[in-house]
Structure formats: C-alpha cells, structure tokens
C-alpha cells in the first residue's frame with residue numbers, strides 16, 4: 001500500500017520533542033511575561049529563542065544554509081500544530097507570521113545580495129519584517145485595485161500610498177511592500193511590483209496600531225509619502241507583485257492552517273476535559289447527548305481539518321499543483337476552528353467567556369481566519385471555478401477534489 005499516514009520515527013520523535021518544549025519551556029515562560037511591558041515581552045521571547053536553539057528546534061522551516069532545520073511542509077504541519085498550542089510557540093521557534101511567509105518569499109525571489117541583507121538576519125532572529133499589501137480604500141480581496149503607486153525617478157522608485165493591517169509593522173526592520181508600477185499591463189494581475197523597504201524610513205509613517213476586537217496586536221496603518229527605494233530593492237521583476245503574493249500566500253495560508261490545528265486541538269481537549277468534570281442535573285456534561293454532539297462534531301471536523309492540511313502539505317512537498325487543496329484547507333480549517341472554539345466556550349459556560357482560560361482570546365483571534373489571507377467567499381469562488389473547469393475538461397470533478405485515487 002502506498003498510502004501511509006504514519007510519520008517516519010524521526011519526525012514523530014521531533015513532534016514529541018516540540019510538544020515537550022512547549023510544555024516545559026514556552027508555557028512557563030509565557031506566564032512570566034507581562035505583555036503590557038515591552039521589555040518583559042522582548043526578554044521573554046529572547047529567553048524562549050535561546051532555549052529553542054539549545055533544544056535544536058530553531059527555524060524548522062528554512063534550509064540548513066540559513067541556520068534552519070530544512071523541514072518540508074508535511075513535517076512543518078507536525079511541528080507547527082504542536083508549537084501553536086501555546087501562543088508564543090511559533091515565535092520561540094522563529095516560525096511566526098508574517099516572518100515565516102516573508103522568509104519563503106525571499107528564499108525563492110530575492111537576489112543573492114538581497115538574501116544576505118534581509119533573509120539571513122531574519123533567519124537569525126536579528127530582524128523582524130512585515131508584508132504590506134492591504135489598503136483601507138480598496139478591497140484587499142482584489143489586489144488589482146491597489147492604489148499605492150511607485151514611479152521610477154532615475155535609480156530610485158518614489159512611492160506614495162496608504163496601507164493598513166500591516167502585521168508586525170511596529171518594530172519591523174524591513175517591509176515587503178506591494179505597489180502599482182505598470183500603467184497598462186497585459187493582464188490586470190501584472191500591474192504590481194514588490195519592494196524591499198528598509199525601516200524606519202522617511203516617507204513611511206506609522207499612523208496607528210489598529211485596535212481590533214482582540215485588542216492591539218501590531219496590525220498597523222501606514223501612510224507612505226514620497227518614499228524613495230533604490231532600484232536594486234525591487235523584489236522579483238516589474239509586474240510580478242501579484243505572482244509573488246500568490247506564491248507567498250499558498251504555503252503561508254497552509255502555515256496558518258497548521259497553527260489553527262494546534263488551537264482547535266487545544267479547544268477540543270479543553271471541551272472534553274471540562275465536560276468530564278462538570279456535573280449538572282444528575283450527570284456529568286459528558287454524559288448528556290447535547291454535549292456529546294458538540295464533542296462529536298468537533299472531533300469529526302478536526303479529523304477532516306488534519307487530513308486536508310496533511311494532503312495539501314504533501315502536494316506542496318511533491319511539487320504538485322496545490323492551489324485548490326490549499327484553498328479548501330484554508331476555508332475549512334478556518335471555519336472549523338471558529339466552530340470548535342465556540343463550542344468549547346459553550347461547554348465551559350461563564351468560565352469560557354472569561355479571560356481565565358485561553359478560549360476567549362482564541363475566539364477573537366479565530367474570527368479573522370475567515371477573511372484574512374483570502375476571504376471564505378473568494379476561496380469558495382475559486383474552488384467552484386476549478387470544479388467547473390475540471391468537469392468541462394475531463395467530464396468529471398475528480399481533479400478538483402484533491403485528485404485523490406478514489
């Protein structure tokens with residue numbers, strides 16, 4: 001049989017090692033961090049990162065050449081799902097968004113010189129970065145509408161525009177900035193280019209950290225006025241911004257899914273734990289059918305989510321087209337996470353609504369999963385489009401349902 005759902009022993013050992021690292025290093029360190037105090041936050045993360053080096057768990061997603069562990073996407077699913085069971089787990093390993101996606105982007109698109117200036121320090125944890133694409137004035141779901149504009153002036157690009165929800169912008173040492181450079185592109189998708197912008201920079205004004213339903217988490221609004229970027233800081237070619245964004249978003253979306261699996265499993269574990277300990281109306285909650293349905297639905301959804309993530313990761317590793325699978329995984333896992341966390345809150349009652357457990361924070365974080373990095377409806381549109389195309393081409397939708405041997 002060619003289908004084997006077990007991990008090789010060394011990967012299973014690594015998964016368990018990450019779990020132990022999260023339990024014995026990250027969780028205790030998190031408890032000591034005062035998040036309102038920047039010094040305490042930075043010191044806490046640095047302590048965890050030093051330990052990650054000592055445990056041999058630093059930078060799992062990057063090749064050894066950059067100090068990483070060189071794991072593929074299937075192996076990363078195992079690592080990320082464990083790491084994300086604690087909030088700072090991915091940060092401890094230097095595998096957090098948006099830096100992780102930016103590292104992959106730089107690895108595949110940057111020149112050798114750009115890699116030394118930006119990728120290496122990012123991998124070594126000496127810099128943080130951000131990815132600046134979304135704008136308040138136009139729908140982020142449609143990057144052909146981007147209004148931020150770059151105009152060539154001698155050997156520099158002069159950029160003007162407006163961005164928001166730029167994660168990690170405060171404190172980032174550079175941005176990958178997407179701006180319109182082409183007036184009359186062959187296709188609308190070829191209007192934008194990507195730039196590497198050293199930060200802080202004159203012309204890059206951090207207006208505010210946008211307050212969200214889960215507080216302020218460094219998702220910033222940025223005004224860009226007469227920002228000058230040397231020509232050799234273009235990332236990829238002219239008009240390749242969209243291509244680069246898509247290439248970045250595929251694996252980056254799946255990396256989000258891997259972390260969401262960790263969150264969903266934590267919520268389900270908590271749901272079952274609470275249900276087996278809370279007593280009402282003559283029996284434990286776990287003995288009541290209404291609660292069992294919530295546990296059953298969540299268990300089935302988490303199982304489906306894991307299969308979809310593993311299969312998408314397998315396709316990326318195999319060099320196969322992964323766009324439909326990642327779209328389906330992104331949509332499904334984001335929605336499953338929201339439902340599972342919500343049910344866990346329901347089973348916990350008032351305790352679930354309080355901030356005494358991580359569930360309330362998980363719920364507000366989970367909400368953005370349904371529209372960031374591709375809204376539900378946009379993924380559904382693409383998934384339907386590919387099913388219709390497959391049927392038109394092959395007389396069967398099979399290719400659009402993961403191209404599985406069934």
Ligand SMILES: Cc1cc2nc3c(=O)[nH]c(=O)nc-3n(C[C@H](O)[C@H](O)[C@H](O)COP(=O)(O)OP(=O)(O)OC[C@H]3O[C@@H](n4cnc5c(N)ncnc54)[C@H](O)[C@@H]3O)c2cc1C
Nearest residue numbers: 131132133134139140141165166167368371372373375377
């Ligand atoms: C926590 C967080 C972090 C983020 N980090 C970053 C970042 O680091 N860098 C960055 O550039 N951006 C970032 N974003 C922005 C994010 O990528 C956008 O929110 C996303 O692309 C959607 O764009 P929008 O918000 O403008 O919504 P819109 O594009 O205005 O869409 C709004 C809604 O319209 C509907 N819709 C859109 N298109 C269609 C369609 N074709 N068919 C049917 N319905 C449709 C969907 O329901 C969608 O939710 C972040 C957002 C959040 C919340």
